[in-house]
Amino acid sequence: MAIRSLLSINKKKQKGVIVDRNKENSFPADLMAKCPECKKIYLTKELENNLKVCPQCDYHYKMTAFERVSILLDEGTFESFDENLRTSNPLKFPSYLEKIEIDSHKTGLNEAVLTGMGSIKGTQVVVAIMDSHFRMGSMGSVVGEKITRAIEKATEYELPFIIFTASGGARMQEGVISLMQMAKTSVALKRHSDHGLLFISIMTHPTTGGVSASFASLGDLNIAEPQALIGFAGRRVIEQTVREKLPDDFQTAEFLLAHGQLDAIFHRKEMRDKLATIVKLHAKGGVSNV
Amino acid sequence: MSKSLDFEEPVVKLREKIEELKEIAKSAEVDMSTEINTLETRLQQLETKIYTNMEPWDRVQVARHAQRPTTMDYIKEIFTDFIELHGDRAFGDDEAIIGGIASFEGQPITIIGHQRGKTTKENIRRNFGMPHPEGYRKALRLMKQAEKFKRPIICFIDTKGAYPGKAAEERGQSEAIAKNLFEMAGLKVPVISVVIGEGGSGGALALGVANKIYMLENSTYSVISPEGAASILWKDATLAKQAAEAMKITAFDLKDMGIIDGIVIEVAGGAHRDVQAQALELKKCINNALEELHALSETQLIDNRYDKFRKIGEFIEETN
Numbered sequence: 001m002a003i004r005s006l007l008s009i010n011k012k013k014q015k016g017v018i019v020d021r022n023k024e025n026s027f028p029a030d031l032m033a034k035c036p037e038c039k040k041i042y043l044t045k046e047l048e049n050n051l052k053v054c055p056q057c058d059y060h061y062k063m064t065a066f067e068r069v070s071i072l073l074d075e076g077t078f079e080s081f082d083e084n085l086r087t088s089n090p091l092k093f094p095s096y097l098e099k100i101e102i103d104s105h106k107t108g109l110n111e112a113v114l115t116g117m118g119s120i121k122g123t124q125v126v127v128a129i130m131d132s133h134f135r136m137g138s139m140g141s142v143v144g145e146k147i148t149r150a151i152e153k154a155t156e157y158e159l160p161f162i163i164f165t166a167s168g169g170a171r172m173q174e175g176v177i178s179l180m181q182m183a184k185t186s187v188a189l190k191r192h193s194d195h196g197l198l199f200i201s202i203m204t205h206p207t208t209g210g211v212s213a214s215f216a217s218l219g220d221l222n223i224a225e226p227q228a229l230i231g232f233a234g235r236r237v238i239e240q241t242v243r244e245k246l247p248d249d250f251q252t253a254e255f256l257l258a259h260g261q262l263d264a265i266f267h268r269k270e271m272r273d274k275l276a277t278i279v280k281l282h283a284k285g286g287v288s289n290v
Numbered sequence: 291m292s293k294s295l296d297f298e299e300p301v302v303k304l305r306e307k308i309e310e311l312k313e314i315a316k317s318a319e320v321d322m323s324t325e326i327n328t329l330e331t332r333l334q335q336l337e338t339k340i341y342t343n344m345e346p347w348d349r350v351q352v353a354r355h356a357q358r359p360t361t362m363d364y365i366k367e368i369f370t371d372f373i374e375l376h377g378d379r380a381f382g383d384d385e386a387i388i389g390g391i392a393s394f395e396g397q398p399i400t401i402i403g404h405q406r407g408k409t410t411k412e413n414i415r416r417n418f419g420m421p422h423p424e425g426y427r428k429a430l431r432l433m434k435q436a437e438k439f440k441r442p443i444i445c446f447i448d449t450k451g452a453y454p455g456k457a458a459e460e461r462g463q464s465e466a467i468a469k470n471l472f473e474m475a476g477l478k479v480p481v482i483s484v485v486i487g488e489g490g491s492g493g494a495l496a497l498g499v500a501n502k503i504y505m506l507e508n509s510t511y512s513v514i515s516p517e518g519a520a521s522i523l524w525k526d527a528t529l530a531k532q533a534a535e536a537m538k539i540t541a542f543d544l545k546d547m548g549i550i551d552g553i554v555i556e557v558a559g560g561a562h563r564d565v566q567a568q569a570l571e572l573k574k575c576i577n578n579a580l581e582e583l584h585a586l587s588e589t590q591l592i593d594n595r596y597d598k599f600r601k602i603g604e605f606i607e608e609t610n
Contacts, residue, residue, distance in 0.1 A: 086606040090547070091538055141603035148600065170491075170513045172522060175537045179513040180549060180602040182492060183499050186471035187599050194476065210513070213452075213492040217468035232463040232492075233454030241454050251459060261462045 035059050051268045060225050060268055062205060064107065065114035065131040068164055072272055073118035073127070080116040082149055085142045087111060093173040103134045111142040112167070115150035117159070121276040123283070125162050126154035132166040132206065139211055140171035144181025147215065151188040160198040160279050161189075165216040169209020182214035189218050198282040200275065202266070203230050203253070221263045221278060224253035225271075230261075295355070297348040298559060301340055304333050341558045344508070346534040346543075350516060352508040352560040353487050359565045360419075361388060361403030361446040364486065367569030368576070369394050369401060375435075377428060381461060384425030386417045386453070387497075389432040391441070395577060400436035402429045402497060403446030406487070420453040423466035426496050430470050433477060442480040442580055445497040450515065452493030467496040474499035475595060480583035482576060484554070485509040485541075486561075501586075501594050502579040503549070505541035506572070507556040511549075512539035549602060551579075 034041045038057035047054070051071055052061040063071075069078050087100045087110075104110060112134035117126050128150045130137045147163070154161040170178040189199060201219030203212070205228040213232055216222075224230060231251035239246060249255045256262045266274050294302040308329050315322040344352075352358070365372050369392035376383040389402040406419030413419075429445075436443045452463055474481060483500035489511030505511060514522075516530035519537050523529075538544075541553045554575050561568040586594060 084608040086608060088604050088606050090604040091536065093536070141605045145603050145605055172514060172519060174604075176512055176539065176544060176549060177547065177602060177604060179491060179495060180599065182468075183471050183475075183495060183599045184602055186468065187475035187499065187596050190472050190475035191596065193472075210492055212464040213467040213496075214471055215468070217462075217465040218472050222465075230464075231459050232452065232467070233459065237454045238456060238459070242456055244456070246456060250456070259460045259462070261465060 053268050058226060058267070060205065060227060062132055062166065064133060065109060065129040065164075068129045069114070069116075069118070069127075071268075072275070073120060074122065078116055078118035080114065081153065082115060082146050083110050085110060085145060087140060087142050089173070090141070090177055091173060091175050096173045099135065107131055107134045109134055111146060112137045112139070113143045113146050115146045117153070117157075120272065120279060123160075123276070123279050124157070125160045125279060126150050126157070128161070128163040130164060130166040130211075132168075135171065137165075137167035137211070138169060138171040138178075139167060139181050140174040140178050141181065143171070144178070144184050147185050148188045151185065151192050154197065155188075155192045155195055158195065158197060158284070160200065160282065161192060162200045162202070162275065162279075163215060163219075164202045164204055165207040165211055166204045167207060167209070167211035167216075169211055179210065182210050185215045186218065189215055193220070198279065200278060202271070202275075203262075204228050206230070208232070208234065219263075220282075222261070224256065224262050224265050226253060226265055226267060228253045230256055295348070295351045297344065297351070298340055301333065301337050301559075304329065304336060308333060337558055345531075346510075346540050347516070347531040349508045349540050350510055350530075350534050352556075352562075353510050355560060355562050356408060357562040358487055359561050359568060360408070361401075361405050361448060361486065363565055364446060364569055364572060365390075365392065365401055365403075367566060368573045369399065372401070375432060378424040378431060380427060381424045384417075384422050384428060385415055386419050386421040386449070387425035387429055389429060394444075394580075398439070398441045400432055400441045400443045401446070402432055402443065403486075404449040404494075404497070406448060417453060419449045420451060421449065421493060422453055422455070422458045423461040423463050426452075426466040426470050429497060430473055433474065433481075437477050437479050440479055442482070442583070443477065444576060445481065445483040445500065447483055447485040447489045447494045447497050447511075448487035449490050449493050450488055451490035452496070467492045470496040471499050475599075476592060477595075478588040478591060480580060480586070480591060481595070482579050482583070484572065484575070485511050485550075486572075490515060499595060499599065501583055501591060501598070502551045504552050504554055504575055504579070505544060505550050506554045506561060506568075507541055508560050509541060510534075510539040511541075511544055512537055 033044050033047050035054040037059040040056045052063055089096050113128055113130045115128045128147050151161055199219050200221045201216050203216050203224040207216050207230045229251055253265050257265055311326055372390055372392035374390040388405045392399055392401055404419045405416050407413035407416045433443055481500040482502045483498045485505040487509055491513055516534040517527045520529040520533040521527040544550045545553055554572055557564045557567050
């Protein structure tokens with residue numbers, strides 16, 4: 001199911017891509033961008049200055065893991081973990097490792113998640129940031145292992161753990177091993193939680209399948225970015241199963257909030273401030289110590 | 291006799307021929323015992339050959355067999371004093387998962403399992419064994435109850451997956467599954483999970499964070515159905531047979547990968563051919579596992595579960 005939803009997301013994604021330079025009647029990719037929501041055309045520079053949020057309609061573009069680090073953490077504080085882990089090919093799927101290699105080159109990441117430690121307004125936190133530009137952010141062994149190690153470090157150092165999810169779900173090429181990463185990350189989060197430590201999950205577009213059905217939903221606070229697609233099964237699969245038209249806002253962050261599935265939706269512009277406040281309110285010994 | 295599957299067609303045909311011959315011998319009063327004996331020997335050889343060389347796709351067929359024993363069948367055969375307990379205390383009672391308390395070899399126990407139907411009518415009632423969030427929440431409620439009274443928990447996994455529906459999404463299918471993974475990690479009592487049919491994705495795993503995981507010989511456990519995998523990998527759902535192989539979903543595959551603890555051997559041709567004999571085999575397995583786990587303290591049980599899942603994953607760690 002996770003993977004099917006990934007397909008439908010791929011289709012959607014194409015609308016959101018910055019216009020290709022080679023296509024006829026298009027704008028230079030590095031200069032201009034067109035909002036997939038409101039169709040406004042503006043300078044890429046303008047978009048980047050606005051944290052990749054459409055200045056007119058608030059559409060939240062996807063971000064790379066490194067872009068998130070730069071808008072979230074205090075400058076120069078980020079230290080990356082486990083860059084030496086590499087994907088293997090346990091089920092021997094043809095051309096799997098080649099695809100990994102291409103995405104690794106494209107994103108500068110060893111896998112679909114960047115993990116590490118840094119500070120938010122002076123408070124140390126451990127973070128994991130998924131990047132949907134890498135195999136749709138799907139979770140295989142390395143993603144599961146990096147996230148689990150990051151959680152274990154947070155437990156060891158008694159630090160809050162913050163994750164930004166962006167994933168189509170399980171990595172199909174790793175079969176049942178990828179399914180088991182859901183359990184692996186969840187048992188690690190349970191131990192972190194039993195130590196009285198804070199875990200904040202921020203679901204960004206898209207968070208579906210096995211990722212939404214494991215760590216993404218296990219935050220002490222479950223937060224989302226506006227309009228993010230969040231769900232277990234893919235829209236198409238559900239439409240085929242129930243044979244009815246689903247509402248337009250189905251599986252959006254706003255839909256989940258209305259159905260009691262989220263604590264809050266934070267606009268990207270207020271994300272850092274709000275997270276800093278939440279972390280501060282959970283400091284050991286209570287607020288009076290801060 | 292239940293309907294035969296494609297791969298066992300030769301066995302079924304030969305068996306019919308022998309029966310026919312016996313009838314003729316009886317009515318015509320001629321001695322055909324030599325011929326019958328020869329054929330019966332050949333039948334035995336053929337059975338051994340076919341049932342010991344089952345392809346993954348053959349096993350998928352057996353796992354999906356309409357008459358394959360369900361959670362309820364095993365409960366009847368293995369446990370006594372079973373009392374079913376219903377509901378999640380929040381929304382409703384999902385009949386795609388059943389649970390309750392019972393006695394196993396004299397000790398109180400909690401049983402939880404996916405429940406599909408054997409008839410269309412029953413399948414509609416049980417949503418083909420595909421749970422909604424309230425099913426998982428009922429399961430969790432019964433697990434916490436078991437923990438309070440220090441009862442071991444036995445889970446039977448038998449689902450194509452969690453239900454992909456509108457209501458399921460509205461009520462938090464993802465959260466319900468995730469919460470089970472999380473809470474099962476911390477249970478202070480022994481947990482044993484057995485895949486008895488199909489173990490489909492997150493909907494199966496939500497009853498699977500156990501100290502001991504077993505699979506019946508012809509059951510499957512996978513991240514996606516062979517049909518789903520085929521349509522994504524090769525854009526063609528009819529290549530499910532190949533996908534069943536490539537995705538490594540049989541009990542033997544999972545044992546090789548170190549994910550499950552053991553395989554419960556099935557009666558020849560599949561569990562549906564002899565429920566009593568199969569239940570006995572399963573009972574032995576549960577008994578051994580419980581004996582082993584009883585030696586562990588609460589902390590050891592939790593650590594054991596942690597270590598079990600912690601080590602799953604295949605990757606390369608480069609030295610810098």
